[in-house]
Amino acid sequence: MKRADFEAHNEANWRELEATVAELDRKRPLLDAERLPRLFRKVCGDLALAQHRMYGRKLCERLNGNVIAAWGHLHSGLNRGSSGLALFFGHTFPAAVRAESRVVWLCLAMFWLPFFAFIAAAYFEPKWIYALLSPEHQAMMDMQYGTDNVDEFIREKFGSNFGMLGFYIINNVSIAFQSFACGVLFGVGAVYALGQQGIILGAMFGYVHANGNLHRLYTFCASHSSFEILGIILCGAAGTVTGLGLIKPGRLSRKDALTAAGRRALPILIGGSMMVALAAPIEAFWSPSSIPAAMKHTVGILGWLGFAAYFTFVGRRQDAA
């Protein structure tokens, strides 16, 4: 069969397929569900024939484009809806964190060691803290958590809890995202971001330990601390996982190792950033509210215990299966 005959014979089919794909591109529902698969199978055969018979670049490219477009529509992702979410938090997320437990422990250490070192510095060598916090920063800490002043400095600056929600989300989730993204650079970014967060936060807490109102600080931070800090650490851990793919590719090429690491890091990253995002409304609405301190402390402790239990126990059954 010559090319012209082949084209004449099949043109109607291709036109129909192109029209169907154009309709799907415009998100119009297809009335007869079997039309796309039928046309797709046909054009697959046509493309293979055209390639084999060397009908030329132009025809092959047209059919090639048609196959890709139709295939994309046939294989576009399934929307699993709420059951997908339940599967993610009931199994995928905690299992992925456990699978990378060594990296997660490392990242926990990278955050908590400088944090506690600076709190210890408050009692032994406070000059470490003063070296880190600028005088303006110290003044701000005094206003928020000083022994005499009872104003909510940040809240006054932004005026309302809703303003704070925007600030917390843009600040905290961006930090989490950035610590993941920079982890791709051989893990350097994640180590830097986590260490830096640990040092800064440790210095701020240490400063209040040395000369501030500890009760106010811990009452404010208790409730959202577990979500926020664990979330950022998990995002950093996801970044470290991808970075380790480059450092230690094993038997893969570095390029393939990066892709494989990305696949392992994705659930940790999604879960971690969701935790940070959840922390923001708690920090904006619950933590500064006038709920009794004992209640806030209880919620905070329960949060930490809850996450420990969650990552230890949840989603074990499908591991074995």
Add this chain to the structure above:
Amino acid sequence: METPLKLDTLQTIELAEGVQVQLHPAGPLPRAVALMVDMVLAALIFGGLILGLLFLGNLVGMEMSVGLILLSAFGTYWGYFMLYEVLRRGQTPGKKYMGLRVVRTSGAPVGWGAAFLRNLVRFADMMPLLPQWQLAWLVFGFYLFGVTSCLCTLRFQRLGDLVADTLVIYDKTTEPHFTAKSREPIAPAPPPFVLTREEQVAFIQFVERAPSWSESRKEELVQPLAELLGIQGRGAVQRVLGIGVWLRDS
């Protein structure tokens, strides 16, 4: 697995249906232009949101609208590319303008996970960033890492593409910008010797691409064949074109 070096960047992928399709990865330059278009559009969207929210602020109070503006800055910055790439089947407006599309390396459309990954790692790709200021995340960087990674991989993948296992491809094949009209009709001529499949393809492709080359370039390209055919210069070009036409149309 060692793959032989090729002249073009086409990626051949075999689908589960048993047919081979070819993806045409796009290089850094058209992607940079697409990015510019997207940056301008994202800035316009954000500007519009600010105006709208400031107006809203007059009704519900400025504190509320400041929070919403911060949220919309966050959403525009981290969400613009991700939402467009998932909801518009791999095409941000800039990519659509340039005829590009993001797909998985398997050719399938990108999902939420892949789009999330590749656009978070954009932050690493765009380093070094311009000097930091209050809204550092609204400033775009020089994409030094991204371009380096593009040039080091055969499929022009930036770091985000590698992590998310995606590619940016040409969506539609474009015709060459300049084509010369063929003045004289080419007489089909059977090849004087038996050709393998690859050789036949080469002849046919020569015919198809010839209109976009100059005469001297065509002569240069057929030079290795001149001795086999026993003709030189323009005659050799005509002969090779004739063989190509014969192979294509018979």
